[in-house]
Amino acid sequence: MSRSYQVKFWKIKRNASSKKPSYVVRWTVDGKECSTTLGGSELAENFLSDLRQAARRGEWFDTDTGLPESMLKAKSARTWLEFARAYMNVRWPHQAAKSREGTVETLVAVTLTLTTGRNGRPDPKLLRKALRNYVFLPKDRQAEPDAQADTALRWLEAASLPMTELNETRHARAALEVLAVRLDGQAAALSTFRRKRAVFHHALEYAVELGELDANPLDRIKLKPAKSNNVVDRRVVINPQQARDLLIAVPHIGRTRGRMLAAMFACMYFAGLRPAEAQGLRKKDCILPAKGWGQITPTKTRPQSSTRYTDSGRSFDERGLKQREEDEDRDVPIPPELVTILRAHIETFGTAPDGRLFYTRGGGTFSGTAYTTVWQEARRLALTPEQVASPLAGRPYDLRHAAVSLWLNAGVHAPEVAERAGHSVDVLLKIYAKCIDGQREVANQRIERALES
Known part of the structure; x- marks a missing residue:
């Protein structure tokens, strides 16, 4: 050679x-x-x-x-473990941190399934830890395995199925069935199963390309997991008055954290931003006139992931917008109420050195745990005990759901709502199908008027 x-x-x-x-x-x-x-x-x-x-x-x-x-x-590669390790090394440079994390979790589940009945199987938690920390990370990110991890790795190397065994569909089916359930044994969401199946399918396609397999065994398997409802539960959607009550409560949480986060939550409600999009919003992305409607143009996101998967070694990597090209952005008109909130926020807190509007006292990014804790305390302050016990606005992300539902119910055309929310029209209508009120009556009235003309 x-x-x-x-x-x-x-x-x-x-x-x-x-x-x-x-x-x-x-x-x-x-x-x-x-x-x-x-x-x-x-x-x-x-x-x-x-x-x-x-x-x-x-x-x-x-x-x-x-x-x-x-x-x-x-x-x-002679075994699935060897192939999966090499596959992850090839895929790593192409993926964002969250995608790396999802790929690793899929490969961990599949690898634990594609093993022989070899005796002395270590505890599943230990095997998963060994795979995450020593098999599916680049070598420069791996620590020296301790005695327990070394034992787990040696067992995995000996027990992993040869790649030729995957030409039999029974092994691929067993792996799919594992991907269809969570670690607690409950059925995984259909979207989660589809995402993990896509990762597994891509790995097997790669094996076919390299001549490791004759054909992709998943193409011969018809597995239909239990359907899960991916549409937004209308019980989580708050009305405008409830939204304002919550936004008024947020600044009263903690010494300064609530005050620094109030405008971020407002962006999620009035502009329908995802949390990672709001965290990446910069002053130069905003048009905030003294009167009337303004505009924000999110271009960057700051999704949170484990430090083992990020390029920066921190919990956040700066990325482009979800499901868009790296430099592609979208314009979102914002009502005067949000314009006023953002102007006041900038006047009070300024910006981070890189221009971000929402940042910690050290200039970093708020963790999901930090802003969710503030949100839960605001719920207890602004809502009734019955509402607190309900799913109503249970997560900060539900502010975005409330925004999109409001736009649809106000009669804004679906393509315009989809553009503002950063969705395709098909996905938008599928996700928010149960949150659209009164559309049948409106349609009936329009049809009736047309029949009378």
């Missing part, structure tokens, strides 16, 4: 000779042309992206197979 760092990439080409759509990825290693044909444009784009990332990381490429070092390790 000879190695080379001289790599060039060509554009993906549609295979015109194939009846079914297929795409050819082409590149050269040390002047030798290499290619692979994949059954979908997205698969081809992902494969080419993996090659490019490997080249950027300075990996050598094998002149015989054309594959970079990381892919070659995955291709030569």
